[in-house]
Amino acid sequence: MTRRRRTRIKFNESKRIARMTKDGLTLLITVLIIIILGLLLKIGDVWWPTWLVAYSGRIDGILLFITMFLLLLSPIIVDFNSNPRVLSGPGKDPRHG
Numbered sequence: 001m002t003r004r005r006r007t008r009i010k011f012n013e014s015k016r017i018a019r020m021t022k023d024g025l026t027l028l029i030t031v032l033i034i035i036i037l038g039l040l041l042k043i044g045d046v047w048w049p050t051w052l053v054a055y056s057g058r059i060d061g062i063l064l065f066i067t068m069f070l071l072l073l074s075p076i077i078v079d080f081n082s083n084p085r086v087l088s089g090p091g092k093d094p095r096h097g
Helices: 003-040 050-054 056-082
Strands: none
Touching: 003 056, 050 056
């Protein structure tokens, strides 16, 4: 296999991993936003357990913090998953491939 073909395959693989990571993050953030809106608007609060009614404000705050954290760090998470860095071990010079 030529070097150019290996590079193309590696590039396509990293694009696929990045796309899958973006899709997963989008799904997770969407689910969190739906849960937050349900708690804020008190949708179906008749069927909620009493502990959820008592602590709904705190749960909203925690879920909102997690959502903002994921939104702000999503570019870093995608880059980290699609381009993992090779860790240098004993006897390896990190400046050379």
